[in-house]
Amino acid sequence: MTKGIQEASLAIAAAVKLCRVQVCPMYPITPSTHIPEQISEYVANGELDATMIDVESEHSAASAWVGAVAAGSRCFTATSSQGLALMYEILPIISGMRLPGVMAVANRALSAPINIWNDHSDAVSARDQGWIQLWVESSQEALDTVIQGYKVSEAHLVMMPLMLCFDGFTLSHVFEPVDVPEQKKVDAFLPKFRPLFTLDQKKPVTMGPIGFPDSFMRFKEQQQQAMLNSIEAIKKANADFKKAFGRSYGSGLLDLYRMEDADYAVVGMGTMCGTARVAIDRLRGQGKKVGLVRIRSLRPFPEQELQQAMKNLAGAAVIDRHISLGQEGPLFTDVRSAIYCNDIAINGYIAGLGGRDITLKHFEMVFSDLEKGKQKGEWLF
Amino acid sequence: MQVKGKSKEQRLEPGAVITRPGSSSSYHTGGWRTFRPVVDQGKCIKCHQCWQYCPDSAIRVEEKTGKVFIDYAYCKGCLICVKQCPVKAISSEVEKK
Numbered sequence: 001m002t003k004g005i006q007e008a009s010l011a012i013a014a015a016v017k018l019c020r021v022q023v024c025p026m027y028p029i030t031p032s033t034h035i036p037e038q039i040s041e042y043v044a045n046g047e048l049d050a051t052m053i054d055v056e057s058e059h060s061a062a063s064a065w066v067g068a069v070a071a072g073s074r075c076f077t078a079t080s081s082q083g084l085a086l087m088y089e090i091l092p093i094i095s096g097m098r099l100p101g102v103m104a105v106a107n108r109a110l111s112a113p114i115n116i117w118n119d120h121s122d123a124v125s126a127r128d129q130g131w132i133q134l135w136v137e138s139s140q141e142a143l144d145t146v147i148q149g150y151k152v153s154e155a156h157l158v159m160m161p162l163m164l165c166f167d168g169f170t171l172s173h174v175f176e177p178v179d180v181p182e183q184k185k186v187d188a189f190l191p192k193f194r195p196l197f198t199l200d201q202k203k204p205v206t207m208g209p210i211g212f213p214d215s216f217m218r219f220k221e222q223q224q225q226a227m228l229n230s231i232e233a234i235k236k237a238n239a240d241f242k243k244a245f246g247r248s249y250g251s252g253l254l255d256l257y258r259m260e261d262a263d264y265a266v267v268g269m270g271t272m273c274g275t276a277r278v279a280i281d282r283l284r285g286q287g288k289k290v291g292l293v294r295i296r297s298l299r300p301f302p303e304q305e306l307q308q309a310m311k312n313l314a315g316a317a318v319i320d321r322h323i324s325l326g327q328e329g330p331l332f333t334d335v336r337s338a339i340y341c342n343d344i345a346i347n348g349y350i351a352g353l354g355g356r357d358i359t360l361k362h363f364e365m366v367f368s369d370l371e372k373g374k375q376k377g378e379w380l381f
Numbered sequence: 382m383q384v385k386g387k388s389k390e391q392r393l394e395p396g397a398v399i400t401r402p403g404s405s406s407s408y409h410t411g412g413w414r415t416f417r418p419v420v421d422q423g424k425c426i427k428c429h430q431c432w433q434y435c436p437d438s439a440i441r442v443e444e445k446t447g448k449v450f451i452d453y454a455y456c457k458g459c460l461i462c463v464k465q466c467p468v469k470a471i472s473s474e475v476e477k478k
Contacts, residue, residue, distance in 0.1 A: 098396030159395055197398045206399035218393050226395070
């Protein structure tokens, strides 16, 4: 194990190397650019035996993924914002053809106005495309989640692609201490990719055929079952990772902080949760029973576990870093729907769009709203 | 998982992978037909233009005699053969289901 100071982008690249990824079709876009830069350096130096494909667009990066994984390779790519939007056409093809792998998304606001800073609008708005989405809070978790991610995604009962979502700039460009595990240990944890089918002249198959109305819905049903199977796979990968490397992230699906006796909780994703932890410690110092529910897995959505975690609360506030325009924060919609039968007050807030900071003050305000019984969400500026 | 396909029971592999090569021939597209082309062997001059133009390769030529036959399992009834035949040896009639 090497302890070092790394930004999440470099930590992710280090994990890609440790996972012995074979094909990396990549197109750089801020703030995920450091990942392809670092990986191309690994490949050029002979440290990683992989094919780096300098594609002409993100649409091509995703398309090359289809070919590479269909041929039986372990594949990785990274993108952000409009890059993910340009991949959109291929996202459901990758998941529909059941071609697993990990894509890192350095979360960044979607234009317009053009904005390179962090919010969750890119990945959250792609949540229905059959990709497992794990949202991380630290550079260490980003590195560890790449390794866990391949294990989950390539499990034969799952075989669905996985999106590793990490906050642009707040993680992608911020240096913090990271433990890089030994290659031997990663090899023991993560076996070689064993595809169900590959393109092989000796054993010909057809991939990507038409699905007529009599079968199409059956394939969607299979994908839904695979996503539900991934709930156990995520929990198991997280638990096994703890045994092998000594680190884990909550249950794998949810990460709870000071929730044992909490009356009120905030629910969020990504780096805002680090700020929330500090705010909660301060409020706890004032005798207030408050806690945090960090959603690590947005898809599959851990509905039952969430009901359990929130069952003793008097109230909760969901903070979305994205808005489904014309409705509300999508995380708020999901959480409220999951805890519909828990009789508690729940407020939804929109915050941190386009790189706007979410500060301690915001969390104090949100908890004070809950205490006062205020039943209205709003925009946190 | 098994589901009733167009022609027979098919296994639905994850990701819709088809493991039997050439399986598309078991899908009989002749069921789409509204008009049925019919060859009058007496008028046919065996020029085989219908065979050349058929977009579905649904016209068979008997090797020994050069006679043409329409393979109704795949003929979708586009009637391009009727249009192309220089001696009007192919006529069309409404398909009776």
